[in-house]
Amino acid sequence: MSDINDARQILRQRFGLDEFRDGQSDVISRLLQGKNVAAVFPTGGGKSLCYQLPSQLLEGTTVIVSPLIALMKDQCDALQARGIGAARLDSSLSVAEFRDAMRGVRQGEIKMLYVAPERFFNERFIASVGSLKIDLFAIDEAHCISQWGHNFRPDYLKLAELAKRLSVGRILALTATATPAVLADIQQAFDIQDDDAIRTPFHRSNLQLRSCVVNSSEHYATLKSRIESRPRGATVVYVSLQKTAEEIAERLTEDGIDAVAYHAGLESEQRAEIQQEFLSSDNGIIVATIAFGMGIDKSNIRYVYHFNPPKSLEAYAQEIGRAGRDGVDSICEILLVPDDRIVLENFTYGDTPSRESVRRFIEILSGQADSFFVSHYRLSYDTDIRILVVRTLLTYLELDGYLEAIAPRYDSYKVKPLVTSKAILANFDGERRQFVAGVLGQLTKSRTWFTLNMVAASRQLNQPRERIVKAVDFMAEQGWLEVQVSDLVHGYRWTRRIDKPAEMADQFYDQLAQRESGEIERLDAVFEIARAMSCQSAALASHFGETAAGDCGRCSACLGEGPFEIPQLPLRNLGTAVLTALTGLRQKYPQHMDSARAQARFLCGLSSPQMTRARLTRNPYYGVCSHIPFEHVLKQVAALT
Incomplete structure (x- = not known):
């Protein structure tokens, strides 16, 4: 050994x-x-x-x-x-x-x-x-x-x-x-x-954590001033939205500061080109969403600016951790605009479905056989719950001992032979040859591709599905076939049935609401560290269970720049035109606007699977309240019903 x-x-x-x-x-x-x-x-x-x-x-x-x-x-x-x-x-x-x-x-x-x-x-x-x-x-x-x-x-x-x-x-x-x-x-x-x-110790002494609180009108000017007033160096500017990345990169370039946008909406070749150019540059500036940085190995990033705040201290730690890997001093600064909290909070609220949707989810599953296959995407649409939350709820059922996952499968297999059946069969003899011939005999011709119905093939050949899949995969590996798969369905087996579906649905909804509260608390922690009430490096280390040796002496708090005041956000009421439009939408789309939460999500621009399918996201009133905190919109809508 x-x-x-x-x-x-x-x-x-x-x-x-x-x-x-x-x-x-x-x-x-x-x-x-x-x-x-x-x-x-x-x-x-x-x-x-x-x-x-x-x-x-x-x-x-x-x-x-x-x-x-x-x-x-x-x-x-x-x-x-x-x-x-x-x-x-x-x-x-x-x-x-x-x-x-x-x-x-x-x-x-x-x-x-x-x-x-x-x-x-x-x-x-x-x-x-x-x-x-x-x-x-x-x-x-x-x-x-x-x-x-x-x-x-x-x-x-x-x-x-x-x-x-x-x-x-x-x-x-x-x-x-x-x-x-x-x-x-x-x-x-x-x-x-x-x-x-x-x-290993979390704190890196060469990272200088800074923050400031500015209003919207000063936001861009503050970023520009920081870049211009500090020595040149490789710089990452993190933003929340793709359009913000494009806008800030364009404004900087127009102002004589070369910058490029990077986000998931770009073609993969374009992203790779931008990334490679940045990696080879000592002074490049990239304005990016969180799509940038994962696994990037660049040692000499001198500045990381958060133009929009990160959604958690964990995300913040990852993003600033990309600076100064060569041990040289680097500055990481949050340029905090209090209004940005609304966008981040509303992202969080958008993931939580209505209580009615969770009940529908439990009802659909309760009606399944002892073993069953289900499409997560179909379940998402049928219950109007986002796909990640569907997977979370299924995981809750597994963790609680109700469901056991069995091997997922693809309902559709398409096969294109690259050599003749005779050439394939020449590689086998005896029972294996007979089995492979049987598999090939189950192919149904279309134009270029053949269709293989796995359920029918397994029954007809009296062979386990796994053996047929393995055989098809082997033939593909040898270059004899090209295979395409689609229509992924996940398999489950009930280990015990749900006795009280309504109670379980309420319990799961409460769990999701608790997760939602947890995400809001993470945002609270980001804003608290940005206030610079005490040593920011020590506060960050404490969050990850470490005790700092002492104050860093280099962050905004230690330099006496804080503490900063974060003003209370003004709350705006829904206008008459919005309320009138909402009444009409409830009448026209009763199944999509069946709860106060669904209506608030629509107004705040937070889509759901059914909302997207019904093209409600194209309605002129969709997202009209995206600048208002979701909870405030929800309270006003709930008061109308």
């Missing part, structure tokens, strides 16, 4: 480094002993090496689960440049690229496999990886597993069960932003002992 001395040798020979960073040897030595480990390192703290290096010492495959496609691509490119075999499996790959990656893994040429979480809903993928020997299962952004984290992803809760199904050798959970409560959730989910949860 390899030990930390072997790891140090690999560190020098394969990675060109002389020493481990803080915490890395503790994590790696435990993994080599076969333990499950959690690594809580600040952004830029060297988490990636904690799985990259052990992968070179372990016999089997290392699978890294990451939601960040940019990180996967960048890390794979960097590893391959060092002669280390790595591949990624995400939605951007072609069929041929996927086939080549899986072949490389099976032949032992590729030791590291980066996988996007959604791949684990692909029965073809599960069939492919199920035969691999996975010695290390690394989960990046592991805070997504916690319901109390800032970026809860219900699908992450299933990774622990998946690890058991795949009989992985050891687990590594990685995050840069775990409060004590979130770390406890991570440890419980992945069976990680306290001694094996490695946390």
